[in-house]
Amino acid sequence: MNIIKTSNSSLESVDFSNLLFGTVFSDHMLSCNFIDGKWQKPEILPYGPISFNPGLQVLHYGQSVFEGMKAFKNKDNEVLLFRKEENFKRLNKSAIRLSIPEIPEDIFMQGLNDLISLDQNWCKLGKDYSLYIRPFIFASSECIKASSSNEFKFMIITSPTSTYYNQDLNLFVEEKYTRAVKGGVGFAKAAGNYAASFYPTKIANSKGFQQVIWTDSSKHQFIEECGTMNVWFRIEDKLITPSISDTILSGITRDSIITLARESGIEVEEKDISILELLDAYKNDKLIEVFGTGTAVAVSPVKSITYRNHKMSFCDISDSFAVILKEKLQSIQRGEVMDKYGWTSKVI
Ligand SMILES: Cc1ncc(COP(=O)(O)O)c(C=O)c1O
Secondary structure, X not given: OEEOOOOOOOHHHOOOOOOOOOOOOOOEEEEEEEEOOEEOOOEEEEOOOOOOOOOEHHHHHOOEEEOOEEEEEOOOOOEEEEOHHHHHHHHHHHHHHOOOOOOOHHHHHHHHHHHHHHOHHHOOOOOOOEEEEEEEEEXXXXXXXXOOOOOEEEEEEEEEEOOOOOOOOEEEEOOOOOOOOOOOOOOOOEHHHHHHHHHHHHHHHHOOOOEEEEEOOOOOOEEEEEOOEEEEEEEOOEEEEOOOOOOOOOOHHXXXXXXXXXXXXXXXXXXXXXXXXXXXXXXXXXXXXXXXXXXXXXXXXXXXXXEOOEEEEOOOOOOOHHHHHHHHHHHXXXXXXXXXXXXXXXOO
């Protein structure tokens, strides 16, 4: 791997006690081009501007996919990556759907390791800290014909982070706009999915909600996700989460929580759940708690859900599944307990 190190690290100038998610970037980045039908040799460079002409294809047609993953420091000051194989697989699943050439495993894994190893001091030790990792691929031909690009760029950038949502999460059930449709790209981490979600989210924000609950595109009756998280409902002592389909992103945190919940003796059901079923459970005092899961937040409790003129509110409870499962997940991620599922791997 060709590595050009920065001569001007910005690490010392970062206030780690006041990190705004996604706004601070580590010193280096990985870059690899797809030219002449194949992925070329990757390189690591100082983090900085990349130049392109206005005809860059991704700017016009959004042919781009990305991933979100994290690294954590254990008490021995080693950096642990969490379930990197899953992010690798999902990136390529997204790439195939967007007609982007798949990334070879060695480019992804070696690039990831070398980059994180170089910037390991950006991953701080401490309960609230982690290093957010953003691999992404975009169409890089200079061409404005509405067709798949011939050239692509794969990059990895990283960003130190602390706790993500520290505000209450009040959700609004969205019945007009849709995140994903059957046969579409909802299961992929396609850039355009997020672009399309900003306007409905902005409307929800203006009404005092932090995020929306996405419902199915045909009848808006079934719950799919909340914001950029998978969503969970505790009805009595059972956890329910919508089943994976082509309109739902198959969350790696979701998959981990299913395993950890079952291991803890909590019954988990993956099924289609309607908003009316939820409302009925709430009215009968059976809907105990709601939470979202995702890499950025791990597990995030929901304070309220508003559906038309019904508001369902949830109080903090002592045996919260969200709290128990978050603790279990994070203690594995930080290497504090035995990793019996082999989810973590050391950066060397
Ligand atoms: C739409 C959407 N759903 C769910 C998730 C959670 O996925 P993961 O747990 O793999 O981060 C994410 C975040 O990546 C997302 O963007």
